[in-house]
Amino acid sequence: xxxxxxxxxxxxxxxxxxxxxxxxxxxxxxxxxxxxxxxxxxxxxxxxxxxxxxxxxxxxxxxxxxxxxxxxxxxxxxxxxxxxxxxxxxxxxxxxxxxxxxxxxxxxxxxxxxxxxxxxxxxxxxxxxxxxxxxxxxxxxxxxxxxxxxxxxxxxxxxxxxxxxxxxxxxxxxxxxxxxxxxxxxxxxxxxxxxxxxxxxxxxxxxxxxxxxxxxxxxxxxxxxxxxxxxxxxxxxxxxxxxxxxxxxxxxxxxxxxxxxxxxxxxxxxxxxxxxxxxxxxxxxxxxxxxxxxxxxxxxxxxxxxxxxxxxxxxxxxxxxxxxxxxxxxxxxxxxxxxxxxxxxxxxxxxxxxxxxxxxxxxxxxxxxxxxxxxxxxxxxxxxxxxxxxxxxxxxxxxxxxxxxxxxxxxxxxxxxxxxxxxxxxxxxxxxxxxxxxxxxxxxxxxxxxxxxxx
Numbered sequence: 138x139x140x141x142x143x144x145x146x147x148x149x150x151x152x153x154x155x156x157x158x159x160x161x162x163x164x165x166x167x168x169x170x171x172x173x174x175x176x177x178x179x180x181x182x183x184x185x186x187x188x189x190x191x192x193x194x195x196x197x198x199x200x201x202x203x204x205x206x207x208x209x210x211x212x213x214x215x216x217x218x219x220x221x222x223x224x225x226x227x228x229x230x231x232x233x234x235x236x237x238x239x240x241x242x243x244x245x246x247x248x249x250x251x252x253x254x255x256x257x258x259x260x261x262x263x264x265x266x267x268x269x270x271x272x273x274x275x276x277x278x279x280x281x282x283x284x285x286x287x288x289x290x291x292x293x294x295x296x297x298x299x300x301x302x303x304x305x306x307x308x309x310x311x312x313x314x315x316x317x318x319x320x321x322x323x324x325x326x327x328x329x330x331x332x333x334x335x336x337x338x339x340x341x342x343x344x345x346x347x348x349x350x351x352x353x354x355x356x357x358x359x360x361x362x363x364x365x366x367x368x369x370x371x372x373x374x375x376x377x378x379x380x381x382x383x384x385x386x387x388x389x390x391x392x393x394x395x396x397x398x399x400x401x402x403x404x405x406x407x408x409x410x411x412x413x414x415x416x417x418x419x420x421x422x423x424x425x426x427x428x429x430x431x432x433x434x435x436x437x438x439x440x441x442x443x444x445x446x447x448x449x450x451x452x453x454x455x456x457x458x459x460x461x462x463x464x465x466x467x468x469x470x471x472x473x474x475x476x477x478x479x480x481x482x483x484x485x486x487x488x489x490x491x492x493x494x495x496x497x498x499x500x501x502x503x504x505x506x507x508x509x510x511x512x513x514x515x516x517x518x519x520x521x522x523x524x525x526x527x528x529x530x531x532x533x534x535x536x537x538x539x540x541x542x543x544x545x546x547x548x549x550x551x552x553x554x555x556x557x558x559x560x561x562x563x564x565x566x567x568x569x570x571x572x573x574x575x576x577x578x579x580x581x582x583x584x585x586x587x588x589x590x591x592x
Contacts, residue, residue, distance in 0.1 A: 139266035140245075142168045144460055145259045146272045146453075147251035147405065150177020151184075151446040152437035153274030154235050156453030161242035163461035169244055170251035170261055175235040178276050179446045181228045182295040187318055189227045190298055191478050193220055194325040198480070206517070215326055217303045224298070253410035257432045260406075270432050270460040273405060273420065274453065277398040277438035282310060285371045290378045290391055294319065297393040304328050304390035308380050310368055312339035314477040316395035317351065321479035324358035331389065333382045334364045340477060344489040346504065346524055347540040354481055354520065400439045415441070424467040426456040434460065442470040474552050476545040481521050484548035486555065487536030490526050501529040503561075503584035505577055507541050509591035512572035518542040523581035525551075525561055532560025539578075547575055561585045 144160045146153045149171030160167045174181045193215075199206070200213045239246055249261040253273075259266045279293035287293055292300075297309075297319045307323050309316045312334035320332045332339065332355070338348045339355075339362060355362055366383040371392060373379075378392040400418045407414065413421040413429040420428055420435040428435050434456040437449030451468050458465035477483040493500045508519035521541025527534055537551040554564050565582035569575050580589040 139247075139259075139261065139264035140168070141267040142166050142245070143268070144168075144270050144272065144457070145170060145247075145251070145266055145268040146274055147259060148177060148274035148276060148437075149173075149175050149235065149246075150274060150276050150437070150449065151179045152276075152449030152453040153177065153272065154239070154453075155450040156272050156274060156436065156457045157244045158238055158242050159454045159457035160461060161244050163457065163463050165457070165461050167242075167244045168247050168266065169239065170247045170249060170259060172248070172250040174232045175239070175246065176228070176232040177274075178295075180231045180235065182298075184446050185228050185231055186224050186298045187294070187315075187322075188478055189224045190220070191318060191322045191480075193223070194322040195480065198325045215303060221299070250404050252404055252406040253412070253430075253433065254406070255409050255411075257410055257430055268432070270434065272426075272453065272456050272460075273402075273428075273433065273435040273439055274437055274449065275401040275405065275439065276449075277444055278401045279394065280397040280399050281394050282368060282396055285368070285392075285394065287394070288373060290373050291371065292391055292393055294393070294395050297323075297391070297395070300391060306387070306389040307331070307391055307393060308333065308378070308382075308387055308389040309393045309395055310382075311394065311396035312362070312364070313341065313395065314475070314479075316393070317477055317479040319393055319395060320355065320360050321358060324355065324360040325480065328359065330358075330360045331380075331382075331387050332360050332362045333366055333368060333380075334362070335367050337365045339364060340483060342475065343477070343483050343485055344524060344536070344538040345491065346522065347483045347485070347538050350521060350540045351479060351481060351483060355479075358480065398438065398444060402439065425459040425465070426452050427459070442468075443473055443475065445473060445475070447476075448473045469556070472552055472556055474548045476548070478545060481518075481541050482544040483538075483540050484544040485536065485538045486548060486552050487534065488526060489536055489538065490524070493526050493535050498535060499529055500535060501527045501585055503527070503581050503589075505581035505584050505589055505592060507574060507577050509580060509589070510572070510574065510576040512574045512576065515572060516542065516574065518574055521577075523547075523577045525564075525581050525585055527561045527585050532562045534559075534561055534564070541574060541577075543574055547578060550575065550578060 143165040308331040369381040436452035438444040507521040524538040526536040
């Protein structure tokens with residue numbers, strides 16, 4: 138028999154580790170069950186490795202194409218082994234940091250695979266640990282496309298970020314956030330990339346105006362984009378992969394599947410614990426993250442809403458506070474910002490213009506190009522834009538969309554205004570520091586009523 142806890146969290150990723158720390162802060166005796174490394178997939182195999190690799194792509198691109206900035210370099214090249222070592226070191230440092238925080242907050246780390254028992258306790262190996270409450274935070278797993286299985290040459294997103302050698306040619310299936318990031322990184326590394334998307338635009342969840350800017354930029358990053366195209370066949374060899382898509386064919390070093398993901402619930406024993414699921418296998422929850430089993434909660438990629446680490450973390454806080462009986466605030470899924478770290482970056486919150494119109498909303502739309510603010514010339518960030526979709530009667534911001542080199546750092550300001558029930562009129566009166574790219578947010582808000590200064 139194992140130990141007893143107030144709370145056991147199954148999964149030590151960005152949702153689970155944050156939930157455990159918050160529960161411990163509130164006086165709960167807490168344990169985390171994790172079968173792999175502290176920090177889960179995000180820190181070790183997904184978000185952090187991806188952004189580490191993307192940062193190198195950004196620096197390499199600046200060095201290789203910096204003549205206009207007064208930087209002339211000859212012979213710049215990638216050290217693939219050093220790049221891999223840095224990627225691993227960054228992840229390891231953050232994983233160690235999570236373990237440090239668990240120790241600091243007296244959270245017990247139980248190594249192994251956790252499963253629910255019929256009475257809502259947690260079994261790890263031969264031990265059953267009693268818990269007053271359980272949070273499920275096991276994230277999601279990659280899905281191959283129909284008729285294609287993962288292999289040495291057909292890889293998922295982690296496989297793409299951990300290739301043993303710098304590929305000359307790469308095909309990426311799926312031009313959502315993950316696929317766009319992989320294409321953008323490898324294209325700037327000098328790899329010839331084919332990006333294949335079944336839908337009619339890359340970044341299909343984003344506003345079409347943002348996607349157009351990225352599409353244009355990709356043409357200068359060794360990326361050939363094919364939208365509205367299905368993969369017809371895949372033929373894998375010992376040293377390459379042949380891919381037929383639409384009426385075209387390519388032979389590449391690796392094929393990356395960056396399409397769908399599914400909740401990682403196979404080992405959780407949900408049926409035994411009488412936990413209901415919804416479409417796609419996601420776990421059904423209420424506003425407090427509670428499942429149909431009253432002592433079990435679920436967060437992150439296991440539940441409704443976008444599969445994003447920052448959403449998972451906040452849901453972990455809500456679940457932990459509910460369990461501890463502390464005041465809390467349910468996550469508003471409509472205010473979870475999207476963030477894609479390709480070049481240029483794309484960030485968004487709320488509805489796209491098309492979605493707002495499809496929902497029957499009257500809208501007032503403003504677009505402001507980053508090139509209008511002085512900082513865009515300083516930081517070579519002229520091609521992007523800020524777009525605001527607003528309600529014309531009350532000024533509510535229905536959606537906001539940014540494309541630019543630092544879009545993901547800029548979106549939070551608009552999320553804050555929306556969360557505090559401000560409108561574009563309030564955003565238009567917030568003083569922004571000069572010279573910064575964020576001044577484009579100010580002029581975009583003013584542009585809704587036609588008085589942008591730098592338009």
